[in-house]
Amino acid sequence: MKQLVVLSGKGGTGKTTVTASLAQLLKPVVLADCDVEAPNLHLLLSPQTDDSFPLKVSRKARIDPDLCTACGACAESCRFGAITTGDPYRVDAFRCEGCGVCGFVCPEEAVDFFETDGAQVYRGMTPYGPMVGAELAVGEEASGKVVTRVRMEAQLTAHEAGLPLVIVDGSPGTGCPVIASLSGADLTLIITEPSLSGLHDLERILQVAEHFGIPTIAGINKCDIVPELADRIRKRCGELGIEVAAEIPFSGEVVEALRGRRPPVGNVPPEVEEPLRRLALVIEERTAVATG
Amino acid sequence: MVIAVAAGKGGTGKTLVAVNLALALHRAGLETALTDADVEEPNGHLFVKPAISEREDVTISIPRIDEELCDRCGECSSFCAYGALATTPARVLLFDELCHGCGGCTMICPLKAISEEERVIGTIERGRTPEGMGFTHGVLEIGEPKASPIIAAMKERLDPGVVNVVDCGPGTGCAAMTTVQGSDVCLMVTEPTPFGLHDLLMAVKMAEELGVPSLVVANKDIPGDTEVKRFCAEHGLEIALSIPFSMETARLTSSGINLVDTGEEWQRTFYSLYERITPMVGRGSV
Numbered sequence: 001m002k003q004l005v006v007l008s009g010k011g012g013t014g015k016t017t018v019t020a021s022l023a024q025l026l027k028p029v030v031l032a033d034c035d036v037e038a039p040n041l042h043l044l045l046s047p048q049t050d051d052s053f054p055l056k057v058s059r060k061a062r063i064d065p066d067l068c069t070a071c072g073a074c075a076e077s078c079r080f081g082a083i084t085t086g087d088p089y090r091v092d093a094f095r096c097e098g099c100g101v102c103g104f105v106c107p108e109e110a111v112d113f114f115e116t117d118g119a120q121v122y123r124g125m126t127p128y129g130p131m132v133g134a135e136l137a138v139g140e141e142a143s144g145k146v147v148t149r150v151r152m153e154a155q156l157t158a159h160e161a162g163l164p165l166v167i168v169d170g171s172p173g174t175g176c177p178v179i180a181s182l183s184g185a186d187l188t189l190i191i192t193e194p195s196l197s198g199l200h201d202l203e204r205i206l207q208v209a210e211h212f213g214i215p216t217i218a219g220i221n222k223c224d225i226v227p228e229l230a231d232r233i234r235k236r237c238g239e240l241g242i243e244v245a246a247e248i249p250f251s252g253e254v255v256e257a258l259r260g261r262r263p264p265v266g267n268v269p270p271e272v273e274e275p276l277r278r279l280a281l282v283i284e285e286r287t288a289v290a291t292g
Numbered sequence: 293m294v295i296a297v298a299a300g301k302g303g304t305g306k307t308l309v310a311v312n313l314a315l316a317l318h319r320a321g322l323e324t325a326l327t328d329a330d331v332e333e334p335n336g337h338l339f340v341k342p343a344i345s346e347r348e349d350v351t352i353s354i355p356r357i358d359e360e361l362c363d364r365c366g367e368c369s370s371f372c373a374y375g376a377l378a379t380t381p382a383r384v385l386l387f388d389e390l391c392h393g394c395g396g397c398t399m400i401c402p403l404k405a406i407s408e409e410e411r412v413i414g415t416i417e418r419g420r421t422p423e424g425m426g427f428t429h430g431v432l433e434i435g436e437p438k439a440s441p442i443i444a445a446m447k448e449r450l451d452p453g454v455v456n457v458v459d460c461g462p463g464t465g466c467a468a469m470t471t472v473q474g475s476d477v478c479l480m481v482t483e484p485t486p487f488g489l490h491d492l493l494m495a496v497k498m499a500e501e502l503g504v505p506s507l508v509v510a511n512k513d514i515p516g517d518t519e520v521k522r523f524c525a526e527h528g529l530e531i532a533l534s535i536p537f538s539m540e541t542a543r544l545t546s547s548g549i550n551l552v553d554t555g556e557e558w559q560r561t562f563y564s565l566y567e568r569i570t571p572m573v574g575r576g577s578v
C-alpha cells in the first residue's frame with residue numbers, strides 16, 4: 001500500500017479539487033482528509049458515514065476555587081501565560097497546553113485536568129472508495145494528533161479492503177498538521193498557483209518535503225492567470241528536479257462545479273480534465289500501484 | 293486598536309483585505325501598523341515591501357540532560373505530556389520537535405540532571421514600508437510545528453496607541469485563536485462557495501468563544517449570489533464589505549499590486565470599512 005500526500009503551501013490553490021479528481025481517476029482508493037482545520041473534501045465526495053468516534057486530543061488544567069489559596073505558584077510556573085491571577089485563580093483554556101506543570105507545583109492539590117472533546121473521527125464510503133476524516137472542535141489544537149489518527153485509520157482501512165493507494169488531502173501551511181500528514185508518505189504532490197504568494201509558499205513547502213526526504217511532484221493550478229509567474233514556478237521546479245506533472249488552466253466551470261458540490265471529473269471542461277488525467281497517470285507510475 | 297483579519301480557510305483573500313485596509317488607513321493619515329501573524333506563510337511583505345530594520349529570534353527552552361547525573365529513573369519522561377522524552381536503559385532521549393518547552397521535566401528531576409537551553413523556533417521581523425507604515429511579521433522555522441509562541445510574542449509587541457491590522461493564519465486552530473484573542477474586532481473574510489460558508493461558520497464560532505465581535509467581508513462576490521447573504525442573515529452576521537469577483541482583481545493581486553493603488557475608489561471603500569468597524573470596538577464580551 002502506498003501513500004500519496006497532496007499539499008499546498010497555502011490554502012485556496014485548488015488542492016481539494018485536485019484530490020477529488022484523483023480519487024475519481026484512480027479509484028478505488030482510500031481517502032484521508034487531513035485538512036482537519038478546514039475539511040472540505042466531503043463536500044465534493046459526499047461520503048455516507050459508516051461510523052464515527054470521538055478522539056480526545058488534549059487536556060486542560062482546571063483550578064478548584066474551594067481549594068485554591070491564591071498562593072501564585074502555578075501562575076509563576078506556567079510558561080504559556082494560561083493562568084490568570086486573582087481570587088480564585090483561573091485557567092484560560094485557550095492558552096493552556098495541558099503540560100501539567102501547575103498541577104505539579106500546586107501545594108493545595110487544587111488543580112486537576114480534564115480532556116476536551118477534541119475531534120470526531122469518521123469513516124465513510126464515497127463512490128470512489130472509503131474515506132476517513134475528522135472534524136476538529138472549534139479552537140482545538142494538537143491537530144497533528146488528529147491527522148496522525150486519521151492517517152492510521154485510512155491505512156488500516158486500505159489493508160482491510162486490500163486497496164493499494166491512500167490519498168491524503170493534507171493541511172495547508174508548513175506546521176504541525178502538515179508534518180503529521182507527511183511522515184511516512186511515499187510521494188508528495190504539491191499544488192501551487194502562479195501568484196507571488198503562491199511562489200513564496202511553494203519554496204517553504206518544498207523545504208518541508210525535502211526536510212523529510214519524500215519524493216515530490218508539482219501541479220500548477222490556474223496556470224494561465226499570470227503566465228510570467230507560471231514560468232517562474234516551472235523554472236524553480238526544474239532547478240530542483242521536481243516534475244511539473246500537471247498544468248491546469250483557470251476555468252469558471254470549476255468554480256461552478258464546486259459551488260454545486262459536483263466532483264470535478266465529468267463536470268469540468270476537457271482542457272481542465274486532460275491535465276488531471278495526465279497527473280493521475282504520473283502518480284500511478286510513480287507509486288507503481290495497479291489500480292482498477 | 294486591534295483589528296484581526298481572519299478566515300476559516302486559506303485563499304479567501306485575507307491578506308488582500310488586511311493589506312488594503314492597512315494601506316488605506318495609513319494613507320488617510322491614521323497611525324497604522326500591519327502585522328502579519330500568518331507565520332507559516334507570511335505573505336504580507338510581498339504587497340507592502342517593507343524595509344526590515346529589526347530582527348528578533350523567538351526561542352523556547354528545551355531540556356538538556358546531563359548523562360553523568362541522570363540515573364534513568366524515568367520521572368521526566370512519564371511527566372512529559374507530549375511524549376517528547378523517552379527513557380531507555382542507556383539514556384534519556386529528547387524528541388525536539390515534540391517538546392513544548394514547558395519546563396516540567398527540569399522541575400521534576402530528582403537528581404537535578406536537567407538544565408535548559410534555548411532553541412530558536414522562529415523570528416520576528418519589524419520595519420517600515422517605503423511610505424512609512426509600521427510592519428511586523430513572524431516567520432516560523434521550517435519543520436517547526438508550533439506557531440503560537442511566535443504569535444504570542446508578536447502580540448505582546450503591538451503598540452496599543454495605533455491602529456493594528458493583524459492578518460491571522462487560516463483555520464480555527466491554536467494559531468488563529470491565539471491571534472484573534474484580545475482583538476477589538478475580527479473581520480471574517482469569506483468567499484461564496486460551499487467551502488467558504490462551512491469554514492466561515494467555524495471561524496465565527498471561534499471569535500464568539502473568544503468574545504470578539506465579528507464582521508464579514510465577502511470576497512470574490514458574484515452578482516445574484518445570495519448564499520453568503522442568506523447565511524449571514526441567518527446567523528446575524530453583518531456583511532461590512534463585498535468585493536466583487538473579477539479576473540482583473542485576481543490578476544492584480546497575483547502580481548502583488550494592491551487594490552488601493554489602482555484608484556481613489558478602493559481607498560475610499562477600505563476607509564469606509566474602518567468606519568464601520570469603529571462602533572464595534574468595545575462591544576466584545578471580554
Ligand code: SF4
Nearest residue numbers: 078096097099100102
Ligand atoms: S497545564 Fe501547563 S499550560 Fe495549562 S495552565 Fe497548567 S502550567 Fe499552564
Ligand code: SF4
Nearest residue numbers: 068069071072074106
Ligand atoms: S498553585 Fe494552587 S493554590 Fe496556588 S494559586 Fe495556583 S491553584 Fe491556587
Ligand code: SF4
Nearest residue numbers: 362364365366368401
Ligand atoms: S528525571 Fe532526571 S534522573 Fe530521572 S530519568 Fe529524567 S533526567 Fe534522568
Ligand code: SF4
Nearest residue numbers: 372391392394395397
Ligand atoms: S520541557 Fe516539557 S514538553 Fe519539553 S520535554 Fe520537558 S516536560 Fe516535555
